[in-house]
Amino acid sequence: MNALDRFEATFAFQLATTPTLRKRAYALRHAVFRRELDYRMHEDPDAHLEYDDHDTASLIVLLEHRASGIPAGCVRLVPSLTDGPDAxxxxxxxxxxxxxxxxxxxxxxxxxxxxxxxxxxLAISPTFRHRAETPGHPDAPSLFPPEERAGFALIGVGLFLAATALVGLAGRHHVFAMMQHRLPRRLAIHGLRFTCVGEPVTFHGLRRAYYIDQRQAVTELPPELRALYSRIEATLTHQTRVPAPHRAGLSSEI
Incomplete structure (x- = not known):
């Protein structure tokens, strides 16, 4: 079994359409962004959740470890609304x-x-990061067999593929993201080529704004990732029933 097949056998994508699933994503974000990285973000410190006003209109994808149900990662799509609050x-x-x-x-x-x-x-649980593949990582031998750990390095790419699929389903093909400089280079290796559209700015670290047209991104995916993308897209299509662009958001229901 190759790494892509192993990744699909190990993880499942879930659109967070219920309060329970969304809170699992918010909890993972809190663990990564607030506790680990100490970013100054809005949080519910008592419930250990990280969320903001944009989450009330966002679509969120959660990546779960199939065998254990442990959240491995998440990512959100924030639409620019044509009505509603100015913010x-x-x-x-x-x-x-x-x-x-x-x-x-x-x-x-x-x-x-x-x-x-x-x-x-986009957040990846420390338990599933690439370093968890190394023999010295305390979680590696106890939680996951070596054949599963082989697919951990694809978690980030998998989340971007899920976001790309969700963008297409929501009909919002003009995509922006704030990223640190190394991430766009890594994504370009896998066919996701972002264009830098801004100057460096200090925002949760030094970042720049990037842009990608989702339609072009899909056509430029290498064949092996295109096959994975198609399966992720089918999974999310089944879960979303293709939401209309002006209704792309779902209530966070905190």
Whole structure:
């Protein structure tokens, strides 16, 4: 069994459409962003959840370890709404990093608002990170057999593929993301080629704004990842029943 097959056999994608599933994603985000990285983000410190106002309109994908049910990762799609509160009509990067956006054409203000979204809050549980494959990691020998750990390195790519599928299902093909400089290079190796559209800005570390057209991204995926993408897309299609763009968000129901 190759790494891609092992990844699919080990993990399952779940659209967080219920309060319970969404809280599992918020708890994972809190563990990574607040406790581990100490980012200054909105949180419920008593419940150990990390979420913000954009989550009320966001779609969230949770990646779960099949055998144990442990959340391994999550990612969210934030739509730019055409109605509703003013704060939700702007993408998070427009609110926090607008002055850093310098591209003459690939700018949220120059693209159709109803087709815009931002991918953010991608979190991977420390238990499943690449270092968990090393023999010295305390969780590796007790929780996961070696054949499962072989697929852990694909978690990040898998989450981006899930986000790409969700973008297409929501009809929001113009995608922005704030990323540290190493991540776009790693994603380009797998065919996901983002364009830098902004200057460096300090926002949870040094980051830049990036853009990708979801339709082009799908056509440029290498064959082996295209097959995985198609299966992820089918899974999410079954779960979403293809939400309309103007209804892309689901209540967080905290």
């Amino acid at each position: 939700l009509r702007r993408l998070p990067l427009e609110a926090h990093c607008r002055d850093s956006l310098t591209h003459p054409t690939l700018h949220p203000e120059r693209l159709p608002r109803e087709r815009l979204c931002e991918i953010s809050r």
